[in-house]
Amino acid sequence: MSEKILTVDRLTMRFGGIVAVNELSFAAERRQITALIGPNGAGKTTVFNCITGFYKPTSGAIRLVHDDGAVFALERLGDFRISKQAKVARTFQNIRLFPGMTALENLMVAQHNALMRASGLTFLGLIGAPSWREAERRAIDLATVWLKRVGLLDRADEAAGNLPYGDQRRLEIARAMCTEPALLCLDEPAAGLNARESGALSDLLLAIRSDCGTSVLLIEHDMSVVMEISDHVVVMDYGVKIAEGTPQHVRDDPKVIAAYLGADEEEAIAVMESGS
Amino acid sequence: MSAPSSAPLPAPSHSQNTSGIATSGIAFILKKAVISAFVALVLFSLMIGVRTEAGPEGHLIYWTRFGELAAIVAIVFGGSIIIELLRQWIGPSGAGRLVPPWLQDAADLIGRWLAPALLVFAILIPVIFYDQRYILDLSILVLTYVMLGWGLNVVVGLAGLLDLGYVAFYAVGAYSYALLATNFGLSFWICLPLAGILAAFWGVLLGFPVLRLRGDYLAIVTLAFGEIIRLVLINWQDLTGGPNGITGIPRPTFFGIPLSNDDDGLAAKLGIEFSPTHRVVFLFYLILALALLTNWVTIRLRRLPIGRAWEALREDEVACRALGINITTTKLTAFATGAMFGGFAGAFFATRQGFISPESFTFHESALVLAIVVLGGMGSQLGVVLAAIAMIGGFELFRGLDQYRMLVFGFAMVLLMIWRPRGLVGHRAPTVFLEKNQAISSDLVKEGHG
Known part of the structure; x- marks a missing residue:
């Protein structure tokens, strides 16, 4: 049984001349919470839409491996079959009930x-x-x-x-x-929630991971949620991966801070040093 | 009163009315009435004020009718004041008016017992009105439209797919029965399911090209589909008889026993005197049974996954895809189910009339059935019944008004839509519940976008 439930390999998504996602590769571990973070417009939701079949990627491969070893090529499956056969469920940034x-x-x-x-x-x-x-x-x-x-x-x-x-x-x-999914993709589940509600959300997601054995892929801007519950964090900016690792590791990465502050790397290091 | 006036004028109270309480004063009402009257003056000055006609030598002669014009403008002026006063008396639209509890209870009671009462009444109609052929015929007509409304309700009300060509399936059903019965001598009871299946087949056929279309575009293509079917019926002379239609369509039999005045007839077998009313009563119960079948199936389907998927599709198509619902088959089944009931109704129509021609299947029919569904409240089974009674029955009721019939009727519909913008029955009943079955306000329920 593979430990990686989801493997994204050199995923590229172009809209006309705009490259929203460029050669992105990352993996999500089974029964873990993987967070996908990055500034606005980094291409996170585009990656989500590729994984859940709402977009057809320009190139690249997305592999999903079930507990029983069944492999699904999500980039070819498309539309409702991703949820029906590959058991990938998703929520939306703007709630769609x-x-x-x-x-x-x-x-x-x-x-x-x-x-x-x-x-x-x-x-x-x-x-x-x-x-x-x-x-x-x-x-x-x-x-x-x-x-x-x-x-x-x-x-x-x-x-x-x-x-x-x-x-x-x-x-x-x-x-x-x-839908009893193998992989649950959440697009900004904490958006618009207050501190108490996002605390409850963190508990819910941790419970989903531990009780149901569902792997979670998460886009989130609320860093308190990301830092608290993620096992692995992937940081994107301008459609490419700029860092990945544990929450602690990512938080201290100057590239990540630079991306969030919209500044150069050197400046970010300077900010960090003056801050600490 | 913008000018700094120091003189003690009687006007200030007047100005207070217009500025202070901007929507209730006499001045406001008068202003609104004057504006309405002015609009009416501009609008009707040429329509009513000047009458033109072709003279004996082909030249244009005209004369003025300022008296009538003044009357119309005065009516608009007065009417505007009355409407505004009524509105202020009733209160702002949308705000919940205080209804006395006993009235609310009575309304709830009526709401609960209306459907069973209507059903009992429908069953008793042939008994009560046995001698009144006109009422029996009218009831059959109303029930036909109830059935068509229930069929279209699956497509428009549940799945949210705006179908302007529903009459096409009605036509397919009618011609299926007519052609099968006249060419191959098949009985009504064999042709009925065949007509339904053929109509459903055409529903799927229509469904395929329109799967990607939404809203207005879907409506236009379905409209075109309805017209295509009608044009094919007119022009395919060899098969359909063209504009002459098909005559001599066999009447329905009571499970093989004809309802006729000979020794084999039902009357003779039962040993009672023959009467042509027997056939009318039989047709009445036939359409009642068909309509109730439609209703029963629709109510069952709503509680099955397919029905919930239809409603979910109306609410949010993207979310449906994310939940693994196959949009294509879901839409096609909605089209096919609605079309099948249209086909049943068409077969009934053919056997009742004994003669069909393309004239019976114009866009007017589609519009009428759609109006019944919309007026009744999209998705509501009881609403369709009430709307069909109001539309078909009301149309007959105003027959005495001759050429003003359409005017009165249109006016009544406009008033009704102002009063109940989401139809007669404007709430949705949940298909499943844990503790209490509470209706969902129509404000939350989507109409669907195609």
Whole structure:
């Protein structure tokens, strides 16, 4: 069994003349939290969209290896199959719930493929076969478990669009987890959360890693979250990787500081030295 | 009163009204009425004020009708004041008016019992109105549109795909039955599923090219599809008989027993006197059963993964893809399911009329069915019934008004859409719940973008 669940190899994404991601290579370890950080416009979300099939990369390879050794070439899989077959789930920077459906319904939609099989492509379900009823009950149970984990059990029957912002963020993560993913990709899950909420988010992500054995890939600007929960950090700037390593290692890298401050490396070293 | 006036004028109270309470004073109402009247004056001065006609030698003669013009402007002026007063009396739109609790309870009670009451009434219609052929025919017509509305509701209301060419599937169903029955002598009960399958097939066929299209573009292509089907029916003379249509379509049989006035007929077998009303009553129950089947299937589908995927598709297509839902098949099944019910309704239409021609399948029909779905509240089954009764029944109700019928009808629809912008039944019922089944406000539910 490979220890690397995700291997990105020389990934390049061009939009016309703009090179959003240039020859990016990194790997995400199994059952670990890998953070992808970088200043605005560094190309993080583009990498995410390539991994989750929303973009087709210009060149490069993205390999995903399941626990059982099955290998998926994500750059060729594309669209809904990445979630269905390769079991990669994602959340969005700007929350994309189904606002007119209840929290519970959102989690039921996430189990679509499993339920579709159980309902015999609708026909068994239409006649109300016992096997279908059983599958539906199990799906509701799974959804209930996740509602409980994200603390939304008492709001299960409320419309998702009516929930407060922080609850919507957590519900989106719960919805992604209901697809029972091997790799969970989170695009800025802490954006717009207050300190207490992002603390709860960190706990949730750590619990997902330890209890479910799901590997997590994370884009985040909130450094307190990144530093607290990441096992491995990849730093991007202008579409290329400028550093990677443990949170501690990355934090002290002058290149990273320079990228965030928008300054030269020498200046950054000067700032660091004067600061310490 | 911008000028620094020191004189004690009666005007200040007036100016206070316009500036202080900008939306409630008499001056505001008058100002609004004057503006409306002015717009009406400009608008109608040529439309009503001047009447032109071709003279006996082909030259233009015209005369003025300033009396009528003044009357119209006065009506607009007065009407604007009344509407504004009503609005202030009712309160600002959108703000929740205080409804007495007993009224709320009564409304809830009516809401809960309306559907069963309507169903019981529908079943009893042939008993109550046995001697009134007109009402029976009208009920059959209303039920046909209820069924079409329920079918289109799958596509437009649940999946959020705006389909302006729904009549095409109605036509496919009708011609399928007509051609199969007249050429091969197949019975209605064999042709009915075939008509549904053929219509569903055409639904998938339409679905493929429009998968990538959204919103307005989808609407235009579906509109074109409806027209193409109609034009093919007109021009393929060998098969469809062209504009002459198909005559002599067999009437439905009571599971093989004809409803006719001979020894083999149902009346003779039951030993009762033959009456042409038997057939009408039979047709009534047939369309009622078909419509209820549509309703039952749709309600079941909503609670199955495919139905939830349709609604999720309406809410957010990108999120659906991220959850591993195959957008292509989901959209195609929505088109196919809606088309199938349209095909059933078409087969029924053909057997009821005994004669079909392309004239019955114009864009007007598509627009009418879509209006029923939108007016009823997108996705609401009960709303479709109410809207079909209002649209078809209301249209008949205003028959006495002759040429003003369309005017009154259009006015009523405008008022209704102001009063209930999201349709008669504007909330969504969840498909699954843990503890309490609470309706979701229409403000949150998306209409879909194609």
